[in-house]
Amino acid sequence: MHKIELPKDKFFEKVSAQGFALTFDDVRLKTGYSSVMPDDVSLESKFSRNIPLKIPIVSAAMDTVTEHKLAIEIAKLGGLGIIHKNLTPEEQSFEVSKVKFYLNGLINKPKFVHEDDTVESIINRIKDKKYKFRSFLVLNNDKKLVGLLTGNDFEFCDNYNLKASEIMTTELITAKVGTTLDEAYEIMKKEKKKMLPLVNNEGRLCGLYVFSDLKRIKSGTSPMYNVDKNGQLRVGAAVGVGDDAFARLEKLVSQGVDVVVIDTAHGDSKLVIETLKEIKKQYSSIDVVVGNISESESAKRLIDAGADGIKIGQGPGSICTTRIIAGIGSPQVTAVYNCSKIADKTGVPVCADGGIRYPGDVPIAIGAGAHSVMMGGVIAGTDESPGETIFFKGRQWKEYRGMGSLGAMEKNKGSRERYNQKETGKSELIPEGVEGLVPYKGKLSDVIFNFVGGLKRGMGYVGARSIDELREKADFHMITASGQKESHPHDLEVIKEAPNYAPPTKREE
Numbered sequence: 001m002h003k004i005e006l007p008k009d010k011f012f013e014k015v016s017a018q019g020f021a022l023t024f025d026d027v028r029l030k031t032g033y034s035s036v037m038p039d040d041v042s043l044e045s046k047f048s049r050n051i052p053l054k055i056p057i058v059s060a061a062m063d064t065v066t067e068h069k070l071a072i073e074i075a076k077l078g079g080l081g082i083i084h085k086n087l088t089p090e091e092q093s094f095e096v097s098k099v100k101f102y103l104n105g106l107i108n109k110p111k112f113v114h115e116d117d118t119v120e121s122i123i124n125r126i127k128d129k130k131y132k133f134r135s136f137l138v139l140n141n142d143k144k145l146v147g148l149l150t151g152n153d154f155e156f157c158d159n160y161n162l163k164a165s166e167i168m169t170t171e172l173i174t175a176k177v178g179t180t181l182d183e184a185y186e187i188m189k190k191e192k193k194k195m196l197p198l199v200n201n202e203g204r205l206c207g208l209y210v211f212s213d214l215k216r217i218k219s220g221t222s223p224m225y226n227v228d229k230n231g232q233l234r235v236g237a238a239v240g241v242g243d244d245a246f247a248r249l250e251k252l253v254s255q256g257v258d259v260v261v262i263d264t265a266h267g268d269s270k271l272v273i274e275t276l277k278e279i280k281k282q283y284s285s286i287d288v289v290v291g292n293i294s295e296s297e298s299a300k301r302l303i304d305a306g307a308d309g310i311k312i313g314q315g316p317g318s319i320c321t322t323r324i325i326a327g328i329g330s331p332q333v334t335a336v337y338n339c340s341k342i343a344d345k346t347g348v349p350v351c352a353d354g355g356i357r358y359p360g361d362v363p364i365a366i367g368a369g370a371h372s373v374m375m376g377g378v379i380a381g382t383d384e385s386p387g388e389t390i391f392f393k394g395r396q397w398k399e400y401r402g403m404g405s406l407g408a409m410e411k412n413k414g415s416r417e418r419y420n421q422k423e424t425g426k427s428e429l430i431p432e433g434v435e436g437l438v439p440y441k442g443k444l445s446d447v448i449f450n451f452v453g454g455l456k457r458g459m460g461y462v463g464a465r466s467i468d469e470l471r472e473k474a475d476f477h478m479i480t481a482s483g484q485k486e487s488h489p490h491d492l493e494v495i496k497e498a499p500n501y502a503p504p505t506k507r508e509e
C-alpha cells in the first residue's frame with residue numbers, strides 16, 4: 001500500500017507554496033542507497049484498474065502514431081497501443097480486430113455448419129469463401145453444438161447428398177466459457193484433440209480453440225507479450241464524447257477492445273463526465289480511462305464519476321500549442337504529482353501523457369506518481385507508425401502532427417471534437433497543435449529498448465525494485481538552467497551520435 005507521507009511530498013509542497021509548477025527539465029531524481037541491479041527490477045504496472053502492463057509505456061492515440069502495426073508491436077514488447085479516432089468507427093474497430101487476431105488464441109465466432117446441410121453445399125461454401133480449413137462445428141436447430149466435421153469426414157465420404165449429421169463425429173470434448181488459453185492447451189494435449197469448442201450452460205457454441213494455433217502461440221510468444229486471458233494481444237482505442245463514443249463503443253467492444261480512452265483536450269468537462277458515467281452504466285465490464293487533465297480537483301471529479309484510469313497532460317506534448325494558444329495548463333511533473341496524490345487514495349492508475357523526450361524523463365514521470373507514460377513524438381519516427389519515410393535535407397524523416405493541428409482537424413471530426421470544435425467550419429478552426437517531421441528511427445523495439453533501459457537504470461540509482469517502489473521512494477532536486485546545461489553533454493565540439501541520446505532538437509525550418 002502507498003504510504004500517506006512520501007519523501008517527495010515536502011519537495012512538491014515547498015514548490016507549490018511558492019506558486020511554482022515544474023516540468024522534466026526542472027528536476028532530477030535524488031540518488032539513494034541501492035542494492036538493486038537495473039536488470040533485476042520489475043517494470044510491471046497498470047494502465048487502468050484492470051489493464052496490466054509489462055512495461056509502463058503506452059502509445060499515443062494519434063493518427064501519425066498508433067494504428068494496428070504499432071499497437072501489435074508495442075503489445076509484443078509488453079506495453080499497450082491506443083488506436084486513434086481519426087477513423088470511422090468501422091475503420092477503427094477493424095484496426096482493433098487486427099491486433100486482437102494477431103495471436104488468434106480464442107476464435108470468438110467460429111465458423112459452423114447446420115446438421116441438415118449437405119456435404120455438397122458445405123464443399124461449395126469452402127470453395128466460394130476460399131476457406132483454408134476443412135473442419136467445422138455442427139449445430140442443430142436450437143444452435144446447440146452436436147458434432148464436428150473434419151477433413152477426414154469429407155475425404156472418406158463418397159455421397160455428397162448426405163447431410164452433415166450423417167457423417168459428423170459426435171465424440172466431442174468441450175470446455176466451459178472462460179477457459180483460458182493455457183487451460184485449453186493442457187486439455188487438448190491430454191485428450192489428444194485438435195479442436196476444443198467452448199459451450200455455455202445450454203450447450204450453445206461460444207468459442208473455439210484450435211490446437212495448432214495454441215501451439216504456435218505458446219512456442220512463438222515471449223513472456224513479455226501483453227496478452228489477455230485468451231492469449232490475444234491487448235489493445236485500447238480512443239473515443240470521443242456523446243454519440244461518437246457510443247457509435248464507436250458498440251463496434252470496438254464486439255471486436256474485443258480491452259480498454260477505451262475518452263480522449264479529449266479538457267477531460268474535466270460536463271460532456272466528458274456525462275459520457276463516462278453513461279459508458280460505465282452501459283458497458284460496466286470495460287475499463288474506461290479519461291483525460292486529459294492537469295489539476296487534482298479534476299482527478300477527483302473523474303474518479304468520482306467512475307474513471308478506471310486518468311490521463312494527465314495539458315500542453316506538454318512535443319506538437320502541442322494549447323498552452324501557447326489558450327494560455328492554460330500546468331507543467332507536467334507537478335500535474336502528475338498533484339493528480340496522482342488524489343488517485344493513489346482510490347487505486348486508480350495515472351498515465352503521464354506527453355512531453356517525454358529522453359529515457360530519463362520516464363523515471364521522473366513515474367517518480368512523480370505516474371503508473372505509465374504515454375508517448376507520441378518519441379515513437380512517431382519508427383517503422384511501425386503510420387505513413388512513409390520522407391527524404392528531406394539529406395535525412396530520413398516521418399510526419400508527426402498534433403491531433404489539434406490544422407491538418408488533423410481538417411481531415412476528421414474525431415480530431416475537431418478532441419478540441420471542442422466538432423461543428424466548426426474548416427476556415428474557422430483554431431489549431432492547438434502543429435504539424436512537422438521527426439527523424440526516422442528504425443524499429444520500435446530499438447527505441448523502446450533504450451527507454452526501458454533508461455528506466456531500469458533510473459530505478460537502480462533510486463534503489464527501487466518495482467514501479468510502485470519508484471513511485472514511493474522518489475525524491476527530487478529542483479535544478480536551474482545551469483544544472484540542466486551541465487546535465488547534457490557539454491564542451492565538446494562534435495558529439496558522436498549515441499543510440500539513446502540526441503542533443504535538444506535544432507529545428508529545421
Ligand code: XMP
Binds near residue numbers: 060292401433
Ligand atoms: P508527445 O510529447 O509524446 O505528446 O509527442 C503526445 C501527446 O500530446 C497530446 N496531443 C496534443 N496536445 N495539441 C495538444 O495540445 C495537439 O494537437 C495534440 N495532439 C496530441 C496527446 O495527449 C498525445 O498523447
